Amino acid sequence: MTWITAGSLAAWAWLLAGQGFFWRTDVRLPDRAPPARWPDVAVVVPARDEAEVLPSSLPSLLAQDYPGRAEIFLVDDGSTDGTGELARALGREHGGLPLTVDSPGEPGPGWTGKLWAVRHGVSLARARTDAEYLLLTDADIAHDPDSLRELVAAARASGLDLVSQMARLRVATGWERLIVPAFVYFFAQLYPFRWVNRAGGRTAAAAGGCVLLRREAAERAGIPDVIRQAVIDDVALARAVKRSGGRIWLGLAERVDSVRPYPGLRPLWRMVSRSAYAQLLHSPALLAGTVMGLAVVYLVPPLAVAAGALGGAVGPLALGAAAWAVMAGTYLPMLRYYRQPPWLAPLLPFTALLYLLMTVDSAVQHYRGRGAAWKGRTYARPERPEAAP
Template sequence: MNAVSWVPVASLLAWVWLLLGQGFFWRTDVRLPRSSEPDSWPSVAIVVPARDEAEVLPLTLPTLLAQEYPGTAEVVLVDDGSRDGTGELARTLAAEHGGLPLTVSSPGEPEPGWTGKLWAVRHGTALARAHADPAYLLLTDADIAHSPDSLRRLVAAAVSARLDLVSQMARLRVSAPWERLLVPAFVYFFAQLFPFRWVNSASARTAAAAGGCALVRAGAAERAGVPESIRGAVIDDVALGREVQRTGGRIWLGLADSVASVRPYRGLRPLWRMVSRSAYAQLRYNPVLLAATVTGLVLVYLVPPVAACTGSLAGAAAWALMAGSYLPIARYYRVPLWTAPLLPFTAALYLLMTVDSAVQHRKGRGAAWKGRTYSPSTRSPEPPPANSGPAA
C-alpha cells in the first residue's frame, strides 16, 4: 500500500474520531434543560438591535410583544441607523398589536471600535437598566420569531439550572433550494466546532452562544463587562459565551423548538455572504489556520467521495459515516434525507466561502454587513476555533 492509499484510511479514522470523540456534535437532542417554574418570576428586558429590518419585523416583533410571561417584561428595539423606516414600523406594530411595552430608540452611529450590533445592544441594555434594572436580558435578533411561551421557558430553565447564559440556535428558514442545501449544514458545522455537550458541561472549556436568542443574567453580563468587553467582535455570540464563561458564569447552548428565524435567503449569493463575512474572523485572520482548515476540509470531506469513486473501501466507509452523521440535522430541518450524501459538495462550498472570506479581508471589505465595513484596527480578537472544520 503506497502513501496515497493511506489518505482514505486517514479520512476514515478522522470520521471515527469525530463521531466518538467530538462531543457527539451530530446529535440534535440538546434542548432546553428540564425546569420547574420559579416561585417569583424575575424581570426581563428584551433587547432587539435592528438595522433595515422592515421586511421581517411584521413577522417577528408581534411575537415578542405577545409573550405570555408571568413576570415584568419590556421590549427595547434599537433602531441602528435604518434607512427603511424600521423604527417607525416598530411603533406602528406596537400600536396595532399591543402586549408588552415597547421602547424604540436610536443611538446614532457607532463609536470607533464598536460593531453596529453591539453598539445597539449597549444602548438598549443601558435604556433597560435605566427603566427597570431587569434581572435578565434577552438579546434577540430582529429576524427571530418566538412562540408565546418562549421567554417563560428560557427564564424557567435559567433559574432552575442556575445558568447565567441560556442560548438557543433558532431554527433557520429552509424553504428555497439553496437554503435546504446550505442552512442545515451551517448548524451542523457550528455544532462540530462548538459541541453543545462540551459547552454545557460544568467543567467546560469550550464556550459559545447563539446570538439570535440569548438570555443572560444581568449580573453576569455586568461581571463580564458585556457588551463593552466584546465591542468589536464580528462573531459576537461566541464572544458573549466566552466572556460569560471566562468570568465564572455557567452557560448553556442548544437547539430551539420554539424560536425560528424568518429571514429569507433568496439564492446562493446572500447565503455565501452570510458565511464569508465572518468565516476568516473565526480563524483569527490567521493564514496558517486558514491553510490548516482547508487541508482538514479536504481530508475529512472531499477525499472520501473521490476515493470511494475510485474503489476505495475506506473512502466509501468514511463517506457513509459522514452521511450518517448528517441525518439527524436533516431530520431536524425536515429536508430530504438524500441531501446527506451531498455533504461533501456542501462542504466544498463552505471551503470556498472561507477562502473568499480571507480574500475579501485582504481587500479590506471582509467584515462588511448592511453598508458597514469593520477594519482590522476596530475589531477585538475573535475566539479561537475549537477544532479544524468550516468556520461558522
C-alpha cells in the same frame, strides 16, 4: 490515495465518538420547573434595515405570555428603510408587552454596529427597569408565545447565567435546503453543545439570535463593552461570561425560528463569508489548515470512491465508501431536525466544498479591505483578536 483515505476514515471515527457527539440533536432546554417568583426581563432587539422581517418577528415578542414583568427595547441602528417607524406602528397595532423604540446614532470608535445597539438597549433597560434578565434577540427571530417563559424557567431551575438557543433557520428554497442545515451542523462540530454546557469546560459559544443573560453576570463580565469589536459577537459574549465564572448553556430551539429568507446562493454565501475568516482569527496558517482539513475530511471520501471505481482500486473504494457513509450518517439527525429528506445526506461533500470556497473568499475579501461587511458597514480586524475555542 489509500493512506489519505484511511486518514479520512480515522478522522471520521474520531469525530463520531470523540467530538462531544456533536452530530446528535437532542440537546434541548434543560429542566424548566416554574420559579416561585418570575423575575423582570428586558428584551433588547438590535435592528438595522429590518423592515422586511419585522412584521413576522416583532408581533411574536409583543405577544409573549410571560407571568412576570417584561419590556421590549428595540434599537434602530441607523436604518434607511423605516425600521423604527414600522416597529412603532406594529407596537400600536398589536399591543402586548411595552415597547420602546430608540436609536443610538452612529457606532462609537472600536464598536461594531450591532454591539453598539445592544449597548444602548442595555443602558435603556438599566435606566428604566430593574430587570434581572436580558433577552438579546435578533430582529429576524420569531418566538412562540411561551418562549420567554421557558427560557427563564430553564435559567432559574438550572442556575444558569446564560441560556442560548440556536434558532431554527428558514429552509424553503433549494439552496437553503443544501446549505442551512449544514451551517448548524458545522457550528455544532466546531462548538459541541455538550462541551459548551459542561461546567468548568473551556469551550464556550452562544447563538446570537436568542440569548437570555442574567444582568448580574453581564455586569461581572463587562458585557457588552468587553466584546465591542467582536464580529462573531455571540461566541465572544459566551466566552466572556464563562471566563468570569458564569454558567452557560447552548442547544437547539423548539420555540424560536428565524424568518429571514435566503432565496438564492448569493445571500447565503454572504452570510457565511462575512465572518468565516474572523472565525480563523485572520490567520493565513489557520486558513491553510482549515482548507486542508475540509478537503481531507469531506472531499477525499467521494473522490476515493470515484477513483477506486474507475481504476479498480478496492482499498480506496472501500475506505472512501466507509468514510462517506459515516459522514452521511452523522448528518442525518440534523436533516431530520430540519424536516429535510435523507437523500441530502450524501450531498454533504458538495456542501462542504461550498463552505471551503466561502471561507477562502472571506479571506480574499478581508485582504481587499472588504472583510466582515454587513449592511453597508465594513469592520476591520480587531486589535486584540479572541482566543481560539
